[in-house]
Amino acid sequence: MTDHTPEENKQHAERMAKVQAARKKMMAKKTKTKGLIIVHTGNGKGKSSSGFGMILRCIGHGFPCAVVQFIKGSMYSADRELLVDRFSDICQVHVMGEGFTWDTQDRERDIAAARRAWEKAKDLIRDPQNRMVLLDELNIALRYDYLDAEEIAEFLLSEKPEMTHVVITGRNAPDRLIEIADLVSEMKEIKHPFRKQGIAAQAGVEF
Incomplete structure (x- = not known):
């Protein structure tokens, strides 16, 4: 670790004070609040x-919230089990969901499951008590x-309550x-042990 001179430390403190002042000035102008439509996508x-993390953050604030799983429902999820076991109130x-389409191998069944999930999602989003719906x-x-x-976009634009946040996850988010x-975030894969090293999905990391 490099030792810094008193003069260097003073200059650093002065730069940080300027940064702090600029940030306070910027934040003073950010006064609006609204329910956000948030998309997490990408191949990473x-x-x-991230979506489940935001739900836990809402729970930490005491905000009612909800989760609808469209695809991975048949797979074990520790995130989901935690919510069901400890925060169902x-x-x-x-x-x-009933799994990926290559698991069910029945397109009509998959469409029906997705439609049921969307109808449930609409009910949850319409309820203004829910601060966030994943x-x-x-x-x-x-x-x-x-x-x-x-159809999804039209519903969110016309029926989502003003202060409700909706978080949408999954690869290949439509335009x-x-x-x-x-808010749109793209997770980009740079390196993955499954592809590079043949390492299987592991508890606590993938599920």
């Missing part, structure tokens, strides 16, 4: 994990044309959802 790991969890892997259902992106979203 962490989209659903404040967070509704609805497991509506639509986990909705983008996957849209990618396979189980649901219509324009229409990206267009209407307030």
